[in-house]
Amino acid sequence: MIGTTPTVNASWPELEPKLSTLLQRGCTELELAVDRGQQQQLLEYLALLVKWNRAYNLTAVRDEAQMVTRHLLDSLSIAPLVTARRLVDVGTGAGLPGVPLAILFPAREFHLLDSNGKKTRFLFQVKTALGLDNMTVHQARVELFHPAQRYEAVLSRAFASLQDMVQGCRHLLTPGGCFLAMKGAFPTDELASVSQDYPERAVYPLRVPGLDEQRHLVVLAPRQHINQP
Numbered sequence: 507m508i509g510t511t512p513t514v515n516a517s518w519p520e521l522e523p524k525l526s527t528l529l530q531r532g533c534t535e536l537e538l539a540v541d542r543g544q545q546q547q548l549l550e551y552l553a554l555l556v557k558w559n560r561a562y563n564l565t566a567v568r569d570e571a572q573m574v575t576r577h578l579l580d581s582l583s584i585a586p587l588v589t590a591r592r593l594v595d596v597g598t599g600a601g602l603p604g605v606p607l608a609i610l611f612p613a614r615e616f617h618l619l620d621s622n623g624k625k626t627r628f629l630f631q632v633k634t635a636l637g638l639d640n641m642t643v644h645q646a647r648v649e650l651f652h653p654a655q656r657y658e659a660v661l662s663r664a665f666a667s668l669q670d671m672v673q674g675c676r677h678l679l680t681p682g683g684c685f686l687a688m689k690g691a692f693p694t695d696e697l698a699s700v701s702q703d704y705p706e707r708a709v710y711p712l713r714v715p716g717l718d719e720q721r722h723l724v725v726l727a728p729r730q731h732i733n734q735p
Contacts (some may be wrong), residue, residue: 518553532716
């Protein structure tokens with residue numbers, strides 16, 4: 507029922523030490539400087555996701571350890587490639603990758619956009635519970651969302667095809683900004699569909715600790731703003 511706070515997972519206190527170790531090990535493998543406070547925030551976010559997921563069906567992943575790998579570490583894997591100071595995460599769903607990145611980069615501004623009211627209610631709870639002053643939640647369809655100030659980067663994780671992303675979100679991007687699209691396997695066909703408007707792009711393979719699956723970050727931007735490693 508909408509408006510009902512889900513009950514806490516009774517096994518969470520027993521799970522937390524294991525999940526903390528898994529998260530810390532993964533961040534070390536990613537060579538990310540995550541302090542103790544940030545790690546605790548990430549675990550608090552995960553705890554909220556676990557309990558709200560029972561009522562709101564925020565994610566199909568139910569196993570808590572898999573959530574660390576497939577949600578937290580997967581989101582954090584792009585951190586070294588994210589340089590923008592003001593970003594919008596479109597179709598953010600349960601806040602991925604926007605929430606983990608907002609925790610990791612408290613000095614940057616993250617806007618999380620989704621049209622689903624249940625998901626944005628969850629995100630408002632996350633923002634309040636974790637004290638994420640650098641995170642703003644918006645409930646709107648992307649084509650109807652017109653912010654007062656456009657963004658340096660438009661970010662998505664399995665939100666839409668590259669063609670749909672650039673066509674539907676270009677009004678959100680400031681001149682000189684870029685699209686950041688998280689993908690699984692190398693998106694050959696999707697890249698071909700945007701080659702005319704975005705002949706210059708970068709595709710970075712990602713390594714997610716504990717996940718034996720392909721992951722890539724696609725960056726689409728004006729020619730002078732893409733730098734291949």
